[in-house]
Amino acid sequence: MKKLVLCFLVATASLAVNAQIEIPQPSPSSTIEQKVGLTDVTLEYSRPSMRGRTIFGDLVPYDKVWRTGANNNTKITFSQPVTIGGTELKAGSYAIYTKPGKTSWDVYFYTDTNNWGNPQEWEESKVAATINVPAMENAMTAETFTISFDDLSNSGATLGIKWANTYVGVPFEVPTDKMVSSAIDKVMSGPGAGDYYSAAVYYFSSDKDINKSKAWMEKALSMMTPRFWHLRQMSLIYAKAGDKKAAIEAAKKSLAGAEEAGNADYVKMNKDSLKEWGAM
Numbered sequence: 339m340k341k342l343v344l345c346f347l348v349a350t351a352s353l354a355v356n357a358q359i360e361i362p363q364p365s366p367s368s369t370i371e372q373k374v375g376l377t378d379v380t381l382e383y384s385r386p387s388m389r390g391r392t393i394f395g396d397l398v399p400y401d402k403v404w405r406t407g408a409n410n411n412t413k414i415t416f417s418q419p420v421t422i423g424g425t426e427l428k429a430g431s432y433a434i435y436t437k438p439g440k441t442s443w444d445v446y447f448y449t450d451t452n453n454w455g456n457p458q459e460w461e462e463s464k465v466a467a468t469i470n471v472p473a474m475e476n477a478m479t480a481e482t483f484t485i486s487f488d489d490l491s492n493s494g495a496t497l498g499i500k501w502a503n504t505y506v507g508v509p510f511e512v513p514t515d516k517m518v519s520s521a522i523d524k525v526m527s528g529p530g531a532g533d534y535y536s537a538a539v540y541y542f543s544s545d546k547d548i549n550k551s552k553a554w555m556e557k558a559l560s561m562m563t564p565r566f567w568h569l570r571q572m573s574l575i576y577a578k579a580g581d582k583k584a585a586i587e588a589a590k591k592s593l594a595g596a597e598e599a600g601n602a603d604y605v606k607m608n609k610d611s612l613k614e615w616g617a618m
Contacts, residue, residue, distance in 0.1 A: 365408035365483075372487040374495045375514030377420065379487070381497075383412035383434075387482045393502040394438055403446075405455045406436045406499070407483055413451045414497075421511040422447060423469030432466060436499070436506075442472050443499075443506045469508060476505040534558035539571055548579045566595030566604055573611060586617045 365386040372379045386408040391397050398404050406412045411433040420427050432447040435456065447467040450457060457464075480500040488498040488507060493515065497508040524530075529537075535558035541551035555575050559568060569592035576585035589608045596604035612618040 367409070370485075370487065372490075372495070374487070374490060375492045375512040376418070376517050377512040377514070378417035379495075380415040381413070381485060381487075382415075383407040383485055384409040385483045388479075388502060394504055395440070398438055400439055401437060403456055403460065404436050404438060406434050407485075409454070411435070411448075411451060411453045411455065412485070414447075416512075418513055418517070420494075420513075422467045422508070425467040427466050434497075438504075439473065442470050445469050445471060445506070445508050471506050471508055474505045474507075476500060476503045479503055531558045531561035534561070535568065535571075538575065542571070542575050542578065548575065551575050552579045552581075566592045566599060566601065569595065570604060570608065573608070577611070577615065582615055586612060586615050589615070590617070 363384075365384040367382070367384050370381045372381070384407045394400065412435075413431055413433055415431040416427065416429050418429050427447060430449075431451050432449060433451045433453060435446040435448055437444040437446075445468065446465050448457070449464045449466050450461075479502060483501040484499075486498045486500070487495050489496040489509075494509060494511040497510065499506045499508065534554045538551045538554035538558060541547060541554070552575050555572050559572060562568070564572070569588050573585045573588035573592060576582075576588055589611050593605060593608035593612070596608060609618060
């Protein structure tokens with residue numbers, strides 16, 4: 339009988355431990371992904387609701403640092419550097435903390451994102467950027483704490499923080515013009531040495547137009563200080579194009595560079611080719 343009772347208790351305990359009843363969270367988590375210009379921005383935060391409570395000045399005291407939401411700290415991630423309040427933030431993740439006031443809020447972007455709520459010890463050295471923004475009255479009551487991406491443009495957006503009858507907007511700028519201008523300059527200036535070199539090697543290895551391969555390789559090497567592996571490819575392309583004299587000259591230069599670098603593999607490959615072409 340004792341064994342039967344013991345087995346029953348063990349079975350009951352096992353059922354209790356393995357129970358997996360999922361219930362709604364009082365402050366559900368939210369993740370928003372937003373493209374701003376050419377910058378990917380991801381926001382992760384938890385969303386408490388009013389539930390009849392007075393929020394600012396009571397549940398959330400004025401003039402004290404707030405986690406800006408519930409549960410874990412609110413986190414924002416930028417794929418490119420952004421500018422907030424005149425300060426450039428590097429690409430990466432930041433915790434968003436705020437200090438709500440009656441007429442304005444201080445908003446902090448904090449480099450330590452692994453905090454449950456506020457950090458146990460606030461470190462000013464971890465504040466990457468701070469901005470003071472006006473607190474405005476919201477015409478419509480926001481029952482649930484909400485952060486949104488407002489006023490989207492190619493050059494930036496506003497991080498809108500809404501709860502109860504309060505709205506604060508945190509503007510940030512993204513480097514769209516710099517990125518596009520750089521891309522335009524690169525494309526309009528034509529292919530680089532690496533582009534010509536890759537195209538030449540591909541045409542050679544794929545048995546495509548060897549004359550194009552030769553022309554592209556010559557263009558590539560004219561735009562760089564060629565190393566022994568570049569010259570090795572040059573020699574092979576010349577040989578395939580039927581210009582044995584140029585192939586031998588390039589192979590000898592590649593051999594000298596490989597010997598100087600102590601690269602035995604390239605030394606052997608060049609010597610084998612020079613023997614094949616009657617130069618050794």
